[in-house]
Amino acid sequence: MTQGRPLLNRSLAEFGTTIFAEMSALAARTGAINLGQGFPDTDGPEEIREVAARAVLSGLGNQYPPGPGIPELRSAVAAHQARFYGLEYDPDAEVLVTTGATEAVAATLLALLEPGDEVVALEPYYDSYAACIAMAGGVRVPVTLRPQEGAYRLDLDELRAAVTPRTRLILLNTPHNPTGTVLTREELSAIAELACERDLLVVTDEVYEHLVFEGEHIPVASFPGMRERTVTISSAGKTFSLTGWKIGWITASPDLVTAVRSAKQFLTYVSGGPLQYAVAEALRLPDGYFAGLREDLRAKRDLLSAGLAEAGFEVYEPAGTYFVTTDIRPLGEGGDGFAFCRSLPERCGVVAVPNAVFYDHREQGAPFVRFAFCKRQEVLEEAVSRLKRLAV
Structure with missing residues (x-):
């Protein structure tokens, strides 16, 4: 005390x-x-770890990389979004590299929330979400996924009822940790319609995007009216079994990227310079x-x-x-x-x-x-x- x-x-x-x-x-x-x-x-993958080792030894990225991330990685992220989802992003204005997805979530919420803003999130949720909402002065409003017929399901009526005039954004995680739920096209379409109707932002954590066993992963940013109001977050950790590297990114409209970068630059500013070169190569691995x-x-x-x-x-x-x-x-x-x-x-x-x-x-x-x-x-x-x- x-x-x-x-x-x-x-x-x-x-x-x-x-x-x-x-x-x-x-x-x-x-x-x-x-x-x-x-x-x-x-x-x-060994070949990706070798890229990181060569980058360190050759001096690539050992000093501060550019604040938004090295151009090679930003271009690779944009190419990944186009390759897998048909989403086109400008690597210079619409991609931001972060210290893992956790920092991406923190910077996004710090940038977009005012004290008292409500955040609707699907419960149960990864524990950093609650902490990040709290640090930003927001109020979390959980909508509970409940077990039903061997899986966890979202009640869309409950989600709609959770939105109030104080709601600023919906925080999604699909595929979902810890339940393993993958939101369906119908569910995501309903969420997109709600966000457009109520003029809400959507922040979506998609770090498990390539770990889908049933159904398909569909970015909510791909739905009508959503690209300009969605911050999409992902990272290299889960997809490439490199969780210690902490290389993540966001893709969003220029205005949203600018807002998030304003907060992110005062958290870590930059990190993982040599690793960014390796992740750029990883994102280009074959199907x-x-x-x-x-x-x-x-x-x-x-x-x-x-x-x-x-x-x-x-x-x-x-x-x-x-x-x-x-x-x-x-x-x-x-x-x-x-x-x-x-x-x-x-x-x-x-x-x-x-x-x-x-x-x-x-x-x-x-x-x-x-x-x-x-x-x-x-x-x-x-x-x-x-x-x-x-x-x-």
């Missing part, structure tokens, strides 16, 4: 150490298999790379999902991402996901994450637990073997 005041800004008082840090520390302490935090246990990644993860999803079901969990098989959400109640565990996850390493030697941390309405997520399957097959097989102890 100083001068009778708490040290931490009150807007962040509800946010302590993240659940990922807690559960990863628990995994390290117990030697458990960590299926909690979503990072791969293998590195990305076979993206298809191979998807099929590899599909097989791992199926392996872990089957093992969890055999262990007694109710499994909500994801249509995208690399997470499986489960309900622990069929195991006779009650509905306390926190207690279950904290005891699981000692019981089975496996770490998972309680979904309740991703909810404002904690009771909605209490019985649900998330497992990551972005691990080597032999690791997943061992985890499945250990989890079978719960069924005994």
